[in-house]
Amino acid sequence: MNDRPLLVFDFDGVIVDGMAEYWWSAWHACRRLEAAPEGLTPDQVPDAFRQLRPLVHHGWEMVLLAAELPMLNLQVWLQSYGEAQASALQRRGWRPEQLQAALDDARDQAVRQNRSAWLALHRPFPGLVERLQQLEAEGVDWSVLTTKTQAFTAELLNGLGLHPWRLDGREAGAKPQVLLQLQQQRRLCGFVEDRRATLEAVRSTPGLEQLPCFLVTWGYLRPQDQSGLPSGIALLHPDRLRAPLAQWP
Incomplete structure (x- = not known):
């Protein structure tokens, strides 16, 4: 030893x-799933996303949060995160593996296309x-x-x-x-x-x-x-x- x-x-x-990168990548992952959050841009991290970030354990959860942001009740998610998450997954018919793959693909494409810009998000x-x-x-x-x-x-x-x-x-x-x-x-x-x-x-x-x-x-x-x-x-x-x-x- x-x-x-x-x-x-x-x-x-x-x-x-990595807050800016997570939001940027989650937003683009949502677009891959044809669920880009309406009224929100990838370059401005929403306050609700910042507040919910401490509850997140796995990357795929960011994608679900991004898709849900335009409609979610922030207090409900803060108080009952697991239940709200499970309900959103069921309603959308999504699986964690599917969301994680979309997130990884969005990052991989960002690194290939403009590595320096992606790195600068961190x-x-x-x-x-x-x-x-x-x-x-x-x-x-x-x-x-x-x-x-x-x-x-x-x-x-x-x-x-x-x-x-x-x-x-x-x-x-x-x-x-x-x-x-x-x-x-x-x-x-x-x-x-x-x-x-x-x-x-x-x-x-x-x-x-x-x-x-x-x-x-x-x-x-x-x-x-x-x-x-x-x-x-x-x-x-x-x-x-x-x-x-x-x-x-």
């Missing part, structure tokens, strides 16, 4: 702000690129574990000049399982995420109960996500991120 500690990062919502959060580049000097390796596809994430990381020790995309499987596999190879010193539910799932996974987990405050959070965190999950503020890893909570 490699003795150097490994710090694992989520990608979208932690390293980069903006790294302030200080993240520099901080990741500094970790090596602290004797720490870092990796990326994301629900984006590996190919798209690799494109973005290369565009930012970032080269993680390892990159695991959606194809690698559920995050807790990937972390268990990584734990067999490396000494994990933490997992950095912007989704509280994911961190709670990690901490409740046998074998990962002692893995330090960090919830970033700059990600796609709901107002209540930062309150009453369970043991083992600590808030990571930008000023704490900049501090040496030994000083993290």
Whole structure:
């Protein structure tokens, strides 16, 4: 086993702000499904989309949200997201795999036609690129574990000049399982995420109960996500991120 500690990062919502890209790609995926949201353009992220983004776990959900935005009741979706989502899928006769394929195709075409424009839709959060580049000097390796596809994430990381020790995309499987596999190879010193539910799932996974987990405050959070965190999950503020890893909570 490699003795150097490994710090694992989520990608979208932690390293980069991908809100503009997700909306752009979801809008174009809807157009492929002949369901482009009326009255909305791909270049302006609707406020309702921003508010619902923290509830999203898989990319295909963005496509469904984009299609539903012109007609959805925001409060209903915020309060009963799963039920509203299931109802919309049934009404439209759509399957998650179908929506994910449309999203992946829209991204793939965007990369082929104008790679630089697509990359520009992703903006790294302030200080993240520099901080990741500094970790090596602290004797720490870092990796990326994301629900984006590996190919798209690799494109973005290369565009930012970032080269993680390892990159695991959606194809690698559920995050807790990937972390268990990584734990067999490396000494994990933490997992950095912007989704509280994911961190709670990690901490409740046998074998990962002692893995330090960090919830970033700059990600796609709901107002209540930062309150009453369970043991083992600590808030990571930008000023704490900049501090040496030994000083993290």
